[in-house]
Amino acid sequence: MKKLFTILVFYIFLLWITPLFSQKEQLIIGRTTGILFLNNKKSIRTFGFTNSLSGQVTLPGHIISAKVGDSVHLDFWNISQGNPVSLYCKEIDFLQRDSNHEIMVKKEPVHHMEHGYYSFLAKKTGTYLYYSPENYPFHLQAGMFGLIIIKSPNTYSQSVTSMEEVLWCSHEIDTEWHTDDLMGTEYDPSNKPIIIPRYAPNYFCINGENSKKVKGLLDRNNNHKTILIRLVNAGLYLHSVQFPSKVKLQINNGIDSNFNQKTKENKIFIASGETIELLANLEDVSAKEKIFYQFIEPETQKECFRAEIPVLY
Template identity: 60%
Template sequence: MTLVFSFLFVSTFLFSQNERLIIGRTTGKLSIEKKAPIRTFGFTNSLSGQVTLPGSEIDMKVGDSINIDFWNISQGNPVSLYCRDIEFVQRTAENEVMTKKEPVHHMEHGFYSFVAQKAGTYLYYSPENYPFNLQAGMFGVIIIRSKETDVLPAKVLAEVLWCSTEIDPIWHTDAIMGTAYDTSNKPVVLPDFKPQYFLINGQIATKNKGLQVLANKKEAVLLRLVNAGLYGNEIQFPPQAKVRLISGNEKNLTTFSGACKVQLPPGECMELEVFLENVSDQEKIGYHFTDPVSKKISYNAGIPVFY
């Protein structure tokens, strides 16, 4: 009876366009290569929705406000929503602002809101038991678009999101991910993080099909980069590519031997306008995952520019 009532409640809550339902769950599965699926956590928009990495995307314009009903149906510890660069306001079911933010317990709802103030791409995630929930898959992307129509000087046909993360299969075993519910939110005990899989949009990075359709190489691409992992990302473009920063830390974009290079630390995001007209058809983009301790490259993917 409680489940039916909650479902009817959130269905009503979603009637307005500026209201969103996000469901936190611990029953996701990710197929990597041809091996057995790896268990993941994640955010979805419906009870039947499949967990993806990244999870539920929020797309809005500057000046818009949004109300989020976060329904925690996960079996583990309480969770919540957080974004480093956006202040989430948490409210009670009676719409009263909570002076102290609280995690959301199993089968309960948390109510969040914010106003889109600055255009850009942002990472949001569950900060509880950091970095476990984040690495388990409880993260998503917020896209805030500018109201102006002339932000990009060139015509952009394609928008591409590359959201990176890593997976250590030991962290994804039932013994760890099946931690029993604990009202005290006791941290999950974890072994050292030793990732074996390096992903972009939930797939092995080397399986990325490319940045732009070859037939449209004269058209600019808006590339959104999100580092949802614990390793640093280094993205190196071919020398013939022209790259312009739209949003993000300008210090992360440098020129090296005539080529543009991005250094994207964990948790950071960037938006780039990329011009590929003068790039040869067979060129690749170097996408490196760097160990945060040794500072050495742990994984290197060559992603085709065109497909």
């Protein structure tokens, strides 16, 4: 009887834990056929990651969602026409497996029309940038980047009210890197580096759109709420975000040294490839106050572009 009770308790535990910690399988497709509309008159070709053959390329690309404890398995299908591609995340250790699902001691790029199998354990909540490190920084700037968002299991509980979230993934674009000559590079199995001109970005974007067109963080009628802001730098420049002094900020996840609150500037610095999560209370902010989003050339430390974004809309 005691043994039967023990077995029963074990199975009840498994039934309880399974919805919280599970295996997640996701398809990611690498493409070189994306189109990004910079304005009404100009569009450029981009690379990118989607999760279906019919899916349109967006910047950032496919967002991988998981919760702490999940074992995430990625089937990466490279249908791009150019050089081989791979997946990489600085903060998360990807395991790569071959077609027999054996762990590969040496990671290899995925060639045209082949599959690459990656997996990782979601250990820590946060926002993470993943991208193709092949032909760096060309593939990254061309659009082969996406996000991994890992949440706490408690976030998925019905008893927890979901907090409003805002994602700002900023990046620059040099249209000279998006010509047909470069973007249409033919497949080379040797993965020979692509020769690119000096980086001189002329468009500065947030979530694939002109950063000046971002409408703001929150509806002014809901400014009493605390929101979660995910800031991601998918560009090659240093990005800084200066909030009005009346915005009450608290780091949720990220590097504390990026938050220059001691100067009372409420300024965040985000280096290339870095991310940070902030909790922001906007109840004392007026409708006229703005956020200054700066794109800074890393060597000269000179501001190349600044967008003024309303806090409330």
